[in-house]
Amino acid sequence: xxxxxxxxxxxxxxxxxxxxxxxxxxxxxxxxxxxxxxxxxxxxxxxxxxxxxxxxxxxxxxxxxxxxxxxxxxxxxxxxxxxxxxxxxxxxxxxxxxxxxxxxxxxxxxxxxxxxxxxxxxxxxxxxxxxxxxxxxxxxxxxxxxxxxxxxxxxxxxxxxxxxxxxxxxxxxxxxxxxxxxxxxxxxxxxxxxxxxxxxxxxxxxxxxxxxxxxxxxxxxxxxxxxxxxxxxxxxxxxxxxxxxxxxxxxxxxxxxxxxxxx
Amino acid sequence: xxxxxxxxxxxxxxxxxxxxxxxxxxxxxxxxxxxxxxxxxxxxxxxxxxxxxxxxxxxxxxxxxxxxxxxxxxxxxxxxxxxxxxxxxxxxxxxxxxxxxxxxxxxxxxxxxxxxxxxxxxxxxxxxxxxxxxxxxxxxxxxxxxxxxxxxxxxxxxxxxxxxxxxxxxxxxxxxxxxxxxxxxxxxxxxxxxxxxxxxxxxxxxxxxxxxxxxxxxxxxxxxxxxxxxxxxxxxxxxxxxxxxxxxxxxxxxxxxxxxxxx
Numbered sequence: 001x002x003x004x005x006x007x008x009x010x011x012x013x014x015x016x017x018x019x020x021x022x023x024x025x026x027x028x029x030x031x032x033x034x035x036x037x038x039x040x041x042x043x044x045x046x047x048x049x050x051x052x053x054x055x056x057x058x059x060x061x062x063x064x065x066x067x068x069x070x071x072x073x074x075x076x077x078x079x080x081x082x083x084x085x086x087x088x089x090x091x092x093x094x095x096x097x098x099x100x101x102x103x104x105x106x107x108x109x110x111x112x113x114x115x116x117x118x119x120x121x122x123x124x125x126x127x128x129x130x131x132x133x134x135x136x137x138x139x140x141x142x143x144x145x146x147x148x149x150x151x152x153x154x155x156x157x158x159x160x161x162x163x164x165x166x167x168x169x170x171x172x173x174x175x176x177x178x179x180x181x182x183x184x185x186x187x188x189x190x191x192x193x194x195x196x197x198x199x200x201x202x203x204x205x206x207x208x209x210x211x212x213x214x215x216x217x218x219x220x221x222x223x224x225x226x227x228x229x230x231x232x233x234x235x236x237x238x239x240x241x242x243x244x245x246x247x248x249x250x251x252x253x254x255x256x257x258x259x260x261x262x263x
Numbered sequence: 264x265x266x267x268x269x270x271x272x273x274x275x276x277x278x279x280x281x282x283x284x285x286x287x288x289x290x291x292x293x294x295x296x297x298x299x300x301x302x303x304x305x306x307x308x309x310x311x312x313x314x315x316x317x318x319x320x321x322x323x324x325x326x327x328x329x330x331x332x333x334x335x336x337x338x339x340x341x342x343x344x345x346x347x348x349x350x351x352x353x354x355x356x357x358x359x360x361x362x363x364x365x366x367x368x369x370x371x372x373x374x375x376x377x378x379x380x381x382x383x384x385x386x387x388x389x390x391x392x393x394x395x396x397x398x399x400x401x402x403x404x405x406x407x408x409x410x411x412x413x414x415x416x417x418x419x420x421x422x423x424x425x426x427x428x429x430x431x432x433x434x435x436x437x438x439x440x441x442x443x444x445x446x447x448x449x450x451x452x453x454x455x456x457x458x459x460x461x462x463x464x465x466x467x468x469x470x471x472x473x474x475x476x477x478x479x480x481x482x483x484x485x486x487x488x489x490x491x492x493x494x495x496x497x498x499x500x501x502x503x504x505x506x507x508x509x510x511x512x513x514x515x516x517x518x519x520x521x522x523x524x525x526x
Contacts, residue, residue: 147511215501243524246483246506247507262505
């Protein structure tokens, strides 16, 4: 088992009350009352997002919860902010627009620090846009619908905290089954995680995911895909895909990304 | 290869113009200008449904298109109607309410004749409710949503024309992925077919399905399912299912129900 910290994508709209099971579990993981959390609210355009999460985590009970409002790329060189990230036991990325996260933070010292420190044990969680950005290949935006169609999923480089998955969030609520399939059809080597609202995937250093929360996490495993028509489907046309393996998991469910099987 | 006739479930809302590719193909199969079609409009509560389909098939060009308005179980003993069915080259079941079809026709001479004559070569097609009824285990009604939940799919005995599949129709349009998964989780031996509107599955005597039309047919193969929580999920609770194999097929796609693989 590596020393890597947990990676915790959340499907958005998580319960932010003191009793919210996902955020409580994240806080416990990060040290409970000794936790020092750094919040990255960059995805959001709302000024109150960072301070709101400070209050949420303080109400659950942490030693420190500090919002780091990176608004432009040059903010990501700020020594004080990098110091806060260096001593954090957990980092939380808020929702908003994942392309704002990738364009402001991608390739900066903040992104490097997150990857390096996660490999050394820092826990990194994110909700909605903050979940999408955790993967190397991120769905930047796309269209709703159950059926995969060419052009439905627009990819962008994410932070690359977890290389082999593509996360999609608000999954059932925004009917994103088709766009996740469409993203995966482009190169079947990746595994898709469709995470519902108020639901989280706690991915441990053993590469085992534990599902926490109200909804489901769908795992789309394309390792056995023998055929996809993604290379030749015209825009809007259905993408044929054969032999996708699907797992539906709910609270308490476990899945290993090493064996690609439920545990 | 058996002598069985084609079985043609259609996902509803098929193009009924003269150029509609699905109904044209069905007519060709049944003999084109020599086709004698019997229409069973029982699922529909609208008196015009049967006569409308007579006109649709006559416009495409058939020798005979005759609606048989079975409205109560005793109508299914009518010798003249049974005679029409006996000399038909194809039978078409309209949309409406599949429970009306099963309660009026199920167990009657009409149902027996359809099964026996299909085994001998009669082509049987149906749209929407008329597609659902073709399977042995039919989804009578249920709830929308992507995630399978206990109680989401209510089963009823269908006509049993095709034993090993469960058909769901208006599949993407009415967001029925969850209810088909929920139906299959009850006993993973069956294969699910989720058929979109204006889309058909032409299942030949070789047990190979050919997809025709605008949308997709999703095949949900549960043969490798190692675990489902359908036995203990409380009403409304998510049903965990592991190792469902999914195929997305569009116009021109083929799938064998013998090998359970695309062709």
